Amino acid sequence: MSEQVSYEGVETGAELPAASYQVTRLDLVKYCGASGDFNVIHWNERIAKAVGLPDVIAHGMFTMAQAGRYVTDWAGPVAALEEFGVRFSAPVVVPDDDTGATIVVTGQVQQKLEGNRVTLALTARSAGTKVLTRARAVVRLP
Amino acid sequence: MAINPDYIGKKYPPSAPYEVSRVKVAEFADAIGDRNPLYRDRAAAQQAGFPDVIAPPTFPIVISMAASGSAVADPGLHLNYAMVVHGEQRFEYSRPLVAGDVVTAQVTISDISIVGRNAMMTTMTTIETADGEHVCTAYSTLVERGGAA
Numbered sequence: 001m002s003e004q005v006s007y008e009g010v011e012t013g014a015e016l017p018a019a020s021y022q023v024t025r026l027d028l029v030k031y032c033g034a035s036g037d038f039n040v041i042h043w044n045e046r047i048a049k050a051v052g053l054p055d056v057i058a059h060g061m062f063t064m065a066q067a068g069r070y071v072t073d074w075a076g077p078v079a080a081l082e083e084f085g086v087r088f089s090a091p092v093v094v095p096d097d098d099t100g101a102t103i104v105v106t107g108q109v110q111q112k113l114e115g116n117r118v119t120l121a122l123t124a125r126s127a128g129t130k131v132l133t134r135a136r137a138v139v140r141l142p
Numbered sequence: 143m144a145i146n147p148d149y150i151g152k153k154y155p156p157s158a159p160y161e162v163s164r165v166k167v168a169e170f171a172d173a174i175g176d177r178n179p180l181y182r183d184r185a186a187a188q189q190a191g192f193p194d195v196i197a198p199p200t201f202p203i204v205i206s207m208a209a210s211g212s213a214v215a216d217p218g219l220h221l222n223y224a225m226v227v228h229g230e231q232r233f234e235y236s237r238p239l240v241a242g243d244v245v246t247a248q249v250t251i252s253d254i255s256i257v258g259r260n261a262m263m264t265t266m267t268t269i270e271t272a273d274g275e276h277v278c279t280a281y282s283t284l285v286e287r288g289g290a291a
Contacts, residue, residue: 082234
């Protein structure tokens, strides 16, 4: 985790450093168990392909969780997340190998609001494709 | 059969109480690869001002998804779950979930619409403690591919 950021220290338009998160088939199996979402398209290649997907895909909520981690790692332990929303624009395709897929998250301070709150605009890409759009978080900073 | 728009506004009864446990929170944090100590180290969470470990921001989906199962499987709704993908997700938080919280989730179908060949359904799930303290509201939009017909 990074140093605690403060509202005073944040500027509108500031770009946050990008972060990469790896996702393998094993991660998806673990996420199935932890979340209770056992939809077969997240672990069964045969069925994923039969319903028209290129391969097994990550849970949208797994990808959102990486964006959430990006926000909380940046904001620090004392910050409070007030709103967090995303649109799932494309699936993260996870091949059956030891590397899996990479999710790259970036962020920018979009607006400083009253009450020590800031709006972050987020992007997430995998294999060059935007996997989240309209991703934003409102965080209250110390 | 196409999705039934008469279900817009339908409110489902609150779920059975769900107890947020340290073990489940740590399991979820491990599964998403998040090593944040607030999710597993009670002392770190207390230092940050919480009574116990807190849950990651997307953890409420575990509770809201289980609760919305009753809506998704409602036979009169005619939602074909095999064709469903997650379209959008949004959370509004009053505070994080904390280990030891006992909460209920109340699901309302807030919208159903047809966009091209697809049907879209948005649910609003309110997560509160037994004392009625609001913790989080989750808005989930599901897309049923080909569900317009």
